[in-house]
Amino acid sequence: MQAPLDPETAPRPKIKDLEVMVGEVVRETPEAATLVLFTGNDRLEYRPGHFLTLEPQQFRALERFIAYFEDCKGTKEQARAYSLSSAPHERSLAITIKEERYVPGITRYPPLLSPLLVWDTLPGTRLVVTGFSGPYVLPHDIESRTDHLVHMCAGSGIVPNMSILKHALHQHLKVRHTLIYANRVWEDVIFRQQLDELAAAHPKRLRIVHALSREKKRLRSSSDVRRGRVTEEIIREFVPDPSSVEVFVCGPGVTKFDRLAAKEKGGEPQRRFLEAVMTHLASIGVPRGRIHRESYG
Ligand SMILES: Cc1cc2nc3c(=O)[nH]c(=O)nc-3n(C[C@H](O)[C@H](O)[C@H](O)COP(=O)(O)OP(=O)(O)OC[C@H]3O[C@@H](n4cnc5c(N)ncnc54)[C@H](O)[C@@H]3O)c2cc1C
Structure with missing residues (x-):
């Protein structure tokens, strides 16, 4: 019989793109919401503390903002990271987002993705997320x-x-x-x-x-x-x-x-x-x- 794999050193599950659908939006606070994500039959391998990423380019409504910001900033808008608020033993995958604010004189650009996720992402919205990764995880031992x-x-x-x-x-x-x-x-x-x-x-x-x-x-x-x-x-x-x-x-x-x-x-x-x-x-x-x-x- 083969020796069991050491979970800390075993090969990591591949990071992959996953098509998900927002099943439910839970308002947590006046500035934060949880998106419960339906993932179909995909087997989800993640550890508590892992995050997924979301490309802002997939949102049609952000197209003009992204073009403008990329012009101003001189770089491609990066994917944003969101930690999973769900735990691996739970049935659904969930992320919880707090909207960033634009503070005149302090914030250089209006925050791009978080207001859209908190306020304008309805049940039924399809998203492509990439996951799961990150070093901030609970050690197995x-x-x-x-x-x-x-x-x-x-x-x-x-x-x-x-x-x-x-x-x-x-x-x-x-x-x-x-x-x-x-x-x-x-x-x-x-x-x-x-x-x-x-x-x-x-x-x-x-x-x-x-x-x-x-x-x-x-x-x-x-x-x-x-x-x-x-x-x-x-x-x-x-x-x-x-x-x-x-x-x-x-x-x-x-x-x-x-x-x-x-x-x-x-x-x-x-x-x-x-x-x-x-x-x-x-x-x-x-x-x-x-x-x-x-x-x-
Ligand atoms: C590992 C990880 C996990 C995270 N998990 C969560 C989570 O679970 N929930 C959550 O709500 N957030 C989480 N975040 C934060 C999240 O990834 C986003 O940073 C956040 O939602 C803001 O994104 P945004 O697009 O709304 O704002 P952005 O457009 O990214 O703006 C954010 C701030 O950066 C400034 N900024 C952006 N670009 C420039 C530039 N070129 N020059 C100067 N200033 C600039 C803006 O002015 C603003 O103040 C996580 C971040 C990391 C790294």
Whole structure:
């Protein structure tokens, strides 16, 4: 009998184009929506944390914008990456998109694809997606690495972690989870109900801490809701075992455009969520090799 393949070193499934149909659109927040995708009989091989890509060129409505942007930017418009919010054991494939905003004076070009996906993609729309890939995945041997997985997310950074969380709660029974989730206000919290349901279903294995930077309403008197950004103190409080945890950090990070703009002004780009959290994790003593990160910048 052949020895079983080591899942970390076994040949990766081929990345391929897949024709899918939007089966359902779920409004998650005022700025975010989940597209549930029907895939026919295609066998889907993906890992929790993987993303797919979408070419903006396939949308007829974007043709003129793409021609104009390519003219201005001097490069081809690239495919956009979207993490899967579904988990491999679930029946449907899903992606969750938060629309980017155009901020006069700050954003150089109006965001191209995300507003279309969030607002103008109806059930029945056919899409070609390419997948699945990405290094931000749950290791197969997670149970031998740790019994405590910490998820640090901001905004749409929750998407791959939702897949990882659902999969690990379902599959890796020895692992418990702490999710520290940063948003501006309650309304921005993606998957709020699903997260509450998961926490209720797994009270001993999932703890959720919300950090809300601009919420004006009185916060419910719970130790697991904090006003303000994610600080080193918050992480220290909820991660008492820094040397043995495994951390998945996902959210906005400094982009190449931020770096370029800062360089033009002769300065350094302002740190974003990802850079701030990496500094905090280093300060409390989480070994670099135990941190997985994905930047949505
Ligand atoms: C691995 C990965 C996974 C991701 N997963 C998700 C997810 O699950 N959900 C989600 O909502 N998002 C996700 N993203 C982000 C997503 O890929 C898109 O970047 C996002 O949706 C914005 O796309 P857009 O076409 O709307 O905006 P874009 O047109 O790409 O614009 C975004 C910003 O870049 C600026 N910009 C673009 N081109 C230039 C240029 N040439 N010079 C200067 N500035 C420029 C724009 O001004 C704007 O501020 C992921 C990103 C990565 C890398």
